[in-house]
Amino acid sequence: MAEFFAMGGYAAYIWPSYALTALVMVGLLVATLKGLRSREATLKALEGSRPPRRRARREAAVHETAAEMGEG
């Protein structure tokens, strides 16, 4: 086992390479998920805060924009 971790004497180069790769990939994933969660929360708060009568109209407006984006 110790031999495996020694990597033929090159442990000081090999393990940092893999560690950095893992760090970048996990870091990007975590940052992405965090951003996604916070935006989902913001969106929910925005949609929840409006009075129900106007809310329907707003949602229609959002769908309209989405459709416009689609046509463009």
Place this chain on the structure above:
Amino acid sequence: MHRFANPARFLRLSAVIQPWAAGATVVLLVVGLYLSLFGSPPDYQQGDTVRIMYVHVPAAWMALFVYVNMAIAAAVGLVWKHPLADLFSKAAAPVGAGFTAVCLVTGSLWGAPMWGTWWVWDARLTSMLILFFLYLGYMALVNAFDDPERGVKAGNVLLLVGVVNIPIIKFSVDWWNTLHQPASVIRMGGPTIAGEMLVPLLVMAFAFTAYFVSVVLLRLKSEILARKIQTLRLNDAQGR
């Protein structure tokens, strides 16, 4: 193509694909890591350092692959005004920059024991460094405007200019490098690849691709939500 332009439809599709891509990433990474750390022999010349290749080379492939995809999306965004293509480049750029950084640092970590130096102005290393700067420039430009729409559009033009320039930069750097051969004798290029090394390399490359797909889908969703939030806020401001 415009069938996928509707964000709602895209979100439904992405919700189907995303778990599969994430699952594939995990499975491929486990298999790839096993193969590259245990299941492959050390190189007869480079010893165990060859294991760095299994993250270094796929990262380099991804760096180029992501940039080319962003440039294609930029062209689609500019010509057909496709809204998701615009968002794709913005979502993919940090992932591409991350892979480029991984490629550069692992290359350096590989070079230190093999070439005896952390950095050489080799044509490939130099082009990769410039690609990294192109990524950073794109990300800085996209985020520099108060209106995100404008940032994304300016970024698209920059991506197309960059993709025209990449072959020119590559060629000029190759040429410059052959003129100024480094004085020390350095064996360039990786080892000639044997089959038992090619398999882990390819598995890792597919793992990185699957990772890219799953993360970009999440980032795209996040960008779409950001647009929605912006629209809602604008409506609120106008309604008042």
Place this chain on the structure above:
Amino acid sequence: MNRFLTLVGRDLRLALRQGSDATIAVMFFVLCVVLFPFGVGPEPNILARIAAGVIWVAALLASLLSLERLFQNDYEDGSLELLVLTPLPLEAVVLAKTLAHWLVTGVPLIVAAPLLAVLLNMEADGFGVLVLTLAVGTPVLSLIGAIGAALTLGARRGGVLLSLLILPLYIPVLIFGAGAIDAAILGLSPRPHILLLSGLLAGALPLAPWAGAAALRQAVE
């Protein structure tokens, strides 16, 4: 064509009336080169060896200086929107403004460069090639720079951003420009370098106005 020349003339007059742009670029160029002997020591052989590269790098940086304002004033006072509406194609507008920029900042650099080459003990074989490569290369710098200037219009911290975007794209010009001088000094033919540099100019001449115009359209939209 008349409209094109009118626009070039207008920009030149504006630049000369404000006066300082050309002188500042040249002074920056000279100072930048003069700093190097202090950094690497006054040893004539070392200075002669790095002269070509130093002068070219300084030229790149000097041409960046005034790029930020290439479209900025017109954008802020609204004349850019009028320029978009003129019968002259926007690509020609970009080309005219780039030409004016080059005449104001590029040409003085070419004039000042031989003087700096003397200060750095550059070998006599390199002088002609230095002027020639700068004459071919600085228009490419202005053209690529025009794309960056158009892209960063209205951006936060536009000036710093501009250099970040543009400098990586300048690398081929630097390689061929400095390479030609080195080749001439070493007794090789600088011809291939100069031909490649001319190729870059031939490529940038249609592409840069096109990309710049696309970026300007987004800016005034």
